[in-house]
Amino acid sequence: EVQLLESGGGLVQPGGSLRLSCAASGFTFNSYVMSWVRQAPGKGLEWVSAIDNSGAGTYYADSVKGRVTISRDNFKNTLYLQMTTLRAEDTAIYYCAKTEKYGTTWYGFVQDWGQGTLVTVSS
Amino acid sequence: DIQMTQSPSSLSASVGDTVTITCRASQSISTYLNWYQQQPGKAPKVLIYATSSLQSGVPSRFSGSGSGTDFSLTISGLQPEDFTSYYCQQTYRTPITFGQGTRLEIK
Numbered sequence: 700e701v702q703l704l705e706s707g708g709g710l711v712q713p714g715g716s717l718r719l720s721c722a723a724s725g726f727t728f729n730s731y732v733m734s735w736v737r738q739a740p741g742k743g744l745e746w747v748s749a750i751d752n753s754g755a756g757t758y759y760a761d762s763v764k765g766r767v768t769i770s771r772d773n774f775k776n777t778l779y780l781q782m783t784t785l786r787a788e789d790t791a792i793y794y795c796a797k798t799e800k801y802g803t804t805w806y807g808f809v810q811d812w813g814q815g816t817l818v819t820v821s822s
Numbered sequence: 823d824i825q826m827t828q829s830p831s832s833l834s835a836s837v838g839d840t841v842t843i844t845c846r847a848s849q850s851i852s853t854y855l856n857w858y859q860q861q862p863g864k865a866p867k868v869l870i871y872a873t874s875s876l877q878s879g880v881p882s883r884f885s886g887s888g889s890g891t892d893f894s895l896t897i898s899g900l901q902p903e904d905f906t907s908y909y910c911q912q913t914y915r916t917p918i919t920f921g922q923g924t925r926l927e928i929k
Contacts, residue, residue, distance in 0.1 A: 734918075736866075743923040744858070744866060744909050749916070758916040761823060794865055801872055806913045808856040810877075812865035 701725040701811040703795045708816030715785050715820070721778040721795030721813055729753075729773040732798040732806055735780050737791035738815075745791070748780065749798065749806060763789075785820045792817050824848050824912050828921035834929040839900050843924045845893045845910035854914035857886055857895045860907045869908075870895060902928075 707719040719735070735747040748769040749758045757769050768781040778795055795813040798806055825848035835841050845855065853873040858866040868877045870886035873893060883898045897904055905928045910921040 744860070744911075744920045746911070746918040746920060749918065758918075760917045799871075801875070804854065804913065806916075806918065808868050808871040808877075808911070808913065809858075809866070810868060815865065 701797060703797060703811060703813035705793065705795045705813045705816035708793065708818045710819045710821065711785055712822050713786060713820055716781070716783045717785065717818060719780040719782070719793055719795075719816060719818070721780075723776045723778065723795075723797070726797065728771075728776040732800070733771060733778045734796040734798055734806075734809065735769065735778075736794045736796050736809070736812075737789075737818075738794070739788070739791040742791075747793070750778070751805065782818070785818075787820050790818060790820045823917055824851060824915055824919055826910055826912055826919050826921040828908075828910055828924050830924060831922065832925040832927060834927045835900055835905075836929045837900055837902060840896065840898045841900065841926065842897075843895045843908055843910075843926075845888075845895070845921050847891045847893075847912055847914075850890045851912045851914035853889050854912055855886070855888065855893045856911045856913065857884075858909045858911065859904075860909065861903075862906065866909065897926075900926075 702724045704722045734749040770779045792815040796809040797811040799810045801807045827846045857870040860866040874886045
């Protein structure tokens with residue numbers, strides 16, 4: 700059974716930093732593209748970032764580019780999201796997501812999600 | 823960036839009805855379009871990927887169609903558990919983008 704367990708969320712002041720982690724199990728972690736998707740309270744889904752299976756390719760939403768770094772440790776089966784210069788608008792539940800491929804596409808769809816970790820940016 | 827516009831933002835219907843939600847991309851995305859359902863307080867669940875492929879375990883009352891810039895999700899014979907939120911997502915080009923969502927409410 701696929702399990703994705705996020706941690707690291709919490710309350711942080713504007714301008715602060717936070718590192719989210721996602722411990723993965725139940726599948727061959729180093730074979731899958733992984734993503735972070737967030738959802739602000741009462742709002743829709745926002746794709747944040749993705750990383751290819753080797754960690755060499757990283758991709759970001761414009762809203763976080765330059766402030767966020769996605770990484771992975773394929774030996775520890777863990778995905779990370781380092782967030783800096785946090786703003787109030789970064790307040791959201793952050794979901795770790797396992798991405799399935801289909802055909803020749805590198806990014807197919809999200810099949811498995813974590814339970815989410817809440818990040819609150821407030822003074 | 824590719825903008826995804828869903829319509830309507832909210833929709834009222836009755837159990838047994840057939841409804842259609844549309845999603846328009848700001849440029850052609852071929853068929854790289856997914857649909858997700860999200861129940862309150864839960865993580866999303868994929869319904870349809872690659873425009874029209876039904877994900878395993880998803881009831882056949884859900885169907886998708888389209889190509890290029892215009893796409894639709896149709897739910898035939900609404901069940902009580904279908905009254906929740908739906909999102910489209912394009913994966914043609916990064917940054918990946920979602921539509922703003924459609925809330926399906928019971929009439």
